[in-house]
Amino acid sequence: MSTNTLVLTGTRTNERLGAVLVAAFLGLGLVFMAGFAPAMALHNAAHDFRHTQNFPCH
Amino acid sequence: MIIRLVSAALVAGFLAAIVATGLQLALTSPLIIAAERYETQAQAPVSPPAPGFASLVVRVHGGHDHGAKDPGVSGGETAPAWQPGPGLPRMAFTALATLVGGVGYALLLGAVLLACGREPTPETGLRFAVAGFLAVALAPALGLPPELPGMDAAPLADRQFWWVMTAVATAMGLYLIAIRRAPISIAGGLVLIVAPHLAGAPETSHAASALPAGYAAQFAARSLGIAFVFWAVIGLAYGWAWALFGRKATAHA
Numbered sequence: 591m592s593t594n595t596l597v598l599t600g601t602r603t604n605e606r607l608g609a610v611l612v613a614a615f616l617g618l619g620l621v622f623m624a625g626f627a628p629a630m631a632l633h634n635a636a637h638d639f640r641h642t643q644n645f646p647c648h
Numbered sequence: 649m650i651i652r653l654v655s656a657a658l659v660a661g662f663l664a665a666i667v668a669t670g671l672q673l674a675l676t677s678p679l680i681i682a683a684e685r686y687e688t689q690a691q692a693p694v695s696p697p698a699p700g701f702a703s704l705v706v707r708v709h710g711g712h713d714h715g716a717k718d719p720g721v722s723g724g725e726t727a728p729a730w731q732p733g734p735g736l737p738r739m740a741f742t743a744l745a746t747l748v749g750g751v752g753y754a755l756l757l758g759a760v761l762l763a764c765g766r767e768p769t770p771e772t773g774l775r776f777a778v779a780g781f782l783a784v785a786l787a788p789a790l791g792l793p794p795e796l797p798g799m800d801a802a803p804l805a806d807r808q809f810w811w812v813m814t815a816v817a818t819a820m821g822l823y824l825i826a827i828r829r830a831p832i833s834i835a836g837g838l839v840l841i842v843a844p845h846l847a848g849a850p851e852t853s854h855a856a857s858a859l860p861a862g863y864a865a866q867f868a869a870r871s872l873g874i875a876f877v878f879w880a881v882i883g884l885a886y887g888w889a890w891a892l893f894g895r896k897a898t899a900h901a
Contacts, residue, residue, distance in 0.1 A: 602649075606762055609650040613657065613759035620752030624745050626808060634731035636745035638738070642676045642871050643749060643878070644785060644794040646807035 661751030777883025791849025
C-alpha cells in the first residue's frame with residue numbers, strides 16, 4: 591500500500607488539489623461537449639460516438 | 649504536476665481514441681447506418697402535415713428536448729442542421745468526438761487517481777479504469793440499454809438526468825466500497841449503487857419497431873465491449889504516460 595501512495599508534503603498537497611480541480615473541470619467540460627452538449631451541430635458531429643458510448647441521444 | 653497530468657491524459661486519450669475509433673468504425677457504425685435506414689423509413693409517412701403546424705410542433709418538441717440553455721438552436725428537424733457528410737467526413741467527426749471524449753475521460757481518471765493519492769501506474773490506472781467503465785458504461789446501460797437510432801425512448805432530458813445520476817452514484821459507491829472499506833461505508837456504497845436502479849430508469853419503449861431485434865442486441869453487446877476496451881486502454885496508457893513524463897521531467901531537471 592505504501593508504495594502506491596504519493597508522498598505528501600505541505601506544498602505538494604496544494605499543488606495536488608489545484609491539479610485535481612483543473613483536471614476534473616477540463617475533463618467534465620470535454621465529456622460534456624462530446625456526450626451531452628445540446629447544440630445540434632455538436633450532436634450531429636458526435637452522433638455515432640454518443641450512440642456507441644451509450645450517452646442518451648435524440 | 650498539472651502539466652504532467654494533462655500530458656499523460658492527452659496521450660492516453662489519444663491512444664484510446666485510436667483503438668476505440670477503429671472498433672467503432674468496424675463494429676458499431678455499420679449497425680447505426682443500417683438502423684438509420686429503418687429510422688428514415690419509419691419517419692417518412694409522418695412528415696406530410698401542413699408546414700406551419702409541423703414546424704410549430706417540432707419547435708416545441710425541440711425546445712423541450714434540448715432545454716432552454718441554447719435558444720439559438722431550434723429543433724434540429726425543421727431547418728436541417730449542419731451534419732457531417734456521409735462517408736469519410738462522418739468517420740472523421742466520429743474519430744474527433746472519440747478523441748474529445750477519450751481525453752475528457754482520461755483527465756477525469758487522472759484527477760480521481762490523484763485525489764485518491766494513488767501513484768498512477770498501468771496497474772492502478774487499469775483498476776480505476778475498470779471502475780470508470782462500471783460507473784459510466786455498465787451501470788447506466790442496465791437501465792438505459794445502448795440504443796440504435798430510431799428506437800423509441802423516453803424524453804432526452806429525463807434519460808440524461810438518470811444517466812448522470814447513476815454514473816455519479818455508482819462512482820461514489822465504488823469509492824466507498826473499494827477505497828474506504830469500512831463496513832459502514834461498504835453498506836452505504838451498496839445502497840448508492842443499487843438506489844438508481846430501484847428508483848428506476850425512464851421507461852424504454854415497448855412499441856414494436858421495424859428495426860430487426862438482432863441489430864439492437866448486437867449493438868448493445870458491441871457497444872459495451874468497445875466501452876470496456878476504451879476504458880482499459882485509457883487506464884493502461886495513462887499509467888504508462890504518467891511514468892514517461894515523470895522520467896522526462898527528472899531528466900531535464
